[in-house]
Amino acid sequence: MPNGYTADQIPDLVQLTHQTYDKDKITNLILGRQKLWAYNLCEQHSESTDGGSFYQFNLLVDGPDNTTEVGYYSQDSLEQKDINQKGYVSPTAWQTGYQIEHRILAQNQGEQAIINYVREQEEAMWTKHWNTFETWMFTHRAAQNTQRPENFWYYMPVDHTGAAGDLTTDIGDFTGGNYFTGVNTANVDPTVVPNYKSYNKKYADVSESDFVRKLFVATNYCQWENPVPVSGMQSGMPSRGYYTTMQVLSNLRTLSRSNNDNLGFDFASPLPTYAGHPINWLPVLTTAFPTMQPFLGIDWNWMKFRKNSNLWRKETFIKNKADEHMTSQYFYNWEGQLICRNRRTSFVLAKNALYN
Numbered sequence: 001m002p003n004g005y006t007a008d009q010i011p012d013l014v015q016l017t018h019q020t021y022d023k024d025k026i027t028n029l030i031l032g033r034q035k036l037w038a039y040n041l042c043e044q045h046s047e048s049t050d051g052g053s054f055y056q057f058n059l060l061v062d063g064p065d066n067t068t069e070v071g072y073y074s075q076d077s078l079e080q081k082d083i084n085q086k087g088y089v090s091p092t093a094w095q096t097g098y099q100i101e102h103r104i105l106a107q108n109q110g111e112q113a114i115i116n117y118v119r120e121q122e123e124a125m126w127t128k129h130w131n132t133f134e135t136w137m138f139t140h141r142a143a144q145n146t147q148r149p150e151n152f153w154y155y156m157p158v159d160h161t162g163a164a165g166d167l168t169t170d171i172g173d174f175t176g177g178n179y180f181t182g183v184n185t186a187n188v189d190p191t192v193v194p195n196y197k198s199y200n201k202k203y204a205d206v207s208e209s210d211f212v213r214k215l216f217v218a219t220n221y222c223q224w225e226n227p228v229p230v231s232g233m234q235s236g237m238p239s240r241g242y243y244t245t246m247q248v249l250s251n252l253r254t255l256s257r258s259n260n261d262n263l264g265f266d267f268a269s270p271l272p273t274y275a276g277h278p279i280n281w282l283p284v285l286t287t288a289f290p291t292m293q294p295f296l297g298i299d300w301n302w303m304k305f306r307k308n309s310n311l312w313r314k315e316t317f318i319k320n321k322a323d324e325h326m327t328s329q330y331f332y333n334w335e336g337q338l339i340c341r342n343r344r345t346s347f348v349l350a351k352n353a354l355y356n
Contacts, residue, residue, distance in 0.1 A: 087186030140355030172201030
């Protein structure tokens with residue numbers, strides 16, 4: 001094509017570029033994106049839905065042990081009680097995109113060169129997008145409904161009052177209440193429904209006698225098995241992911257190595273495991289919480305990222321940018337929200353309750 005490509009052909013070029021993703025070798029930038037945990041969240045621990053009930057979900061608020069029979073002919077506390085009710089979270093929508101300069105198209109460098117150019121623009125966008133998304137998910141909100149999504153602290157707030165803050169005992173407590181004072185999590189008041197709380201425990205140092213012992217207690221105290229599926233929920237034992245800071249991970253590697261001297265511990269192994277699940281470190285936790293040093297145990301059976309299938313990666317093409325007529329813009333719109341159907345199967349271990 002002697003005169004190169006035109007702006008009218010950009011949508012076709014973008015679609016052609018997308019088709020090459022599965023054919024070409026995955027670039028380093030794509031690999032980098034896949035290492036971002038927030039990207040994996042939306043790819044591996046998500047569900048798609050649409051319709052008017054998108055932001056509502058069933059959440060477990062009580063157990064089935066509400067009926068007690070006494071003697072042969074009398075019974076006590078026989079009642080009908082719902083073990084779940086409707087939760088609600090606010091919608092979250094965000095936008096990302098990139099630009100394509102027409103002069104690049106006019107240079108007529110060939111189809112593959114144009115595809116590579118578009119891929120470079122997209123990869124830079126994706127990397128920034130998922131880095132920003134990961135920050136949203138794991139940093140503290142100064143006030144309610146700012147910088148959504150609500151994120152994990154919304155469902156798993158650190159609360160070390162009472163037993164959870166007592167360093168003399170292993171056992172923590174289900175003290176994870178409201179993330180913000182006066183604001184109910186998922187529109188459910190944990191003081192009215194006390195079972196809808198997450199597990200907390202404070203630790204002093206990463207050692208066998210302190211952190212590891214409390215991690216064992218936390219995983220067992222939160223090991224709730226749902227024998228039958230509750231509407232919209234999974235049954236069975238928890239399916240956990242563990243996430244922490246580099247400092248905690250490094251100390252755990254040291255412990256793991258000392259416990260496996262006779263088994264040939266691999267010094268290059270980046271991730272120690274607990275109960276068969278790898279312990280992942282997140283850069284955003286490392287930088288955002290240097291004194292809290294949190295360790296998150298998230299049950300993916302009950303926590304999901306719900307995507308609006310009608311507004312997930314919805315593409316919009318603007319042929320001519322308003323203030324730069326020789327530039328086109330490609331936008332992607334997204335809508336989704338993190339939901340948690342049962343907070344009692346997840347936990348947080350932390351040195352303190354400071355959202356630094």
